[in-house]
Amino acid sequence: MNSATQPLPAAQSSAQRQPGHIEVRKMDFSFSDVNEMDWYRGNPFLTAFIAVLSGTFPPGEQMFIESVRHFKDQVTDPQLLEDIKDFTRQEAHHTNQHKLANEKLEALGWRAQAIERRVEKAIALLNAKRSKRERLAATVCLEHITAIIAEYVLTHPKQMEGMHPSIRNMMVWHAIEEIEHKSVAFDVYMSTGGSRKMLKRIMRAIAVLFPTLTFARTIYLLFAARRMPSWAQFKEGMQMLFGKDGMITSIKAPFKDFYREDFHPEDHDNRELIEKWKKEIAEYQV
Template identity: 45%
Template structure:
């Protein structure tokens, strides 16, 4: 297997994009294809994002000071900014979901406690490994959303931009 040297690295710009989405315009509780199962699935998934994104940030911060490469340091800064904004936007989405009848805010709290329990006593490297694994799975889902846009057919127009924005940033 050949070695990759620093000069052959492809730079990746990880840029936080500060977005706002019109959650208040969500028309119905069943915002995804007028289907309660699809909508509940998306609501439950969104409920995991605030705590999950927070854990990703913390696991990367534990190693940030050990990084010497300027480019990688900049990517870490961008990653942290992206994850923080994803968390904020999903918190806002979860509040809108609660107002429509999905108690995503309560699910957020339950997931946060479960996540705290699951990382308790874990080594820093294990937490970072978890982040890498979940980020990879999220990138696979994001790629699927972006290459098969029909997967979002029927999604309320106030929610679809959130999912597309988040998918684009996950691929970075």
């Protein structure tokens, strides 16, 4: 974590959303030039892992939008109401772009659209059993995980080296916008009477389920594509996740902050970080 992302000490934590910081961008990433099957360092494990995330986003983001919408009528802060609109627009654009990417991945042999359908079914099953409040709490938890992964992506550009530029640029754009709207679901949840106790309970379940399912789906995708990584490629993937600068290793500390009694997503101030990266994706904006 660099200095721009240091959390404030608990006693001083009074971070807030900054008005007007959510920018809705319409993008056009050309996926037509993604023709190589293993478009991430020629490594099928790494490629399948990102393909699973891409397959997970469309149904996941629809769930986020709906769970926030259920509470919109209880929100009185006009700025938060504006931010809900922008959050919804950003997530809807993410869904569109990932659906386009997933179409391409499916054509290449990675069953990203099958992942979309599986996640959709899993969410429908969960929704039938959980209250609207619990669904919003799950969104808050997953938005925190997404935001700290986004921070990781933007602070570790080396990890994206060797990824097809169209996919890499989509990831950068998505990361920027996840950081921009990371507090919206949290503020809706807290301002409408949500409890920290429920957030913590649901986060404990998600912390086990999300990585386990993502890993299992990665293995499924490799089998479905009949694409087995070599031992060296598998090791490279593990290094990317659990190595010294690996994703899981690096997000542990910001992840734990979520359990603090006065935690707010803006405690991790990433404004300088996204200012730096915005320029990189400007040329894909339409």
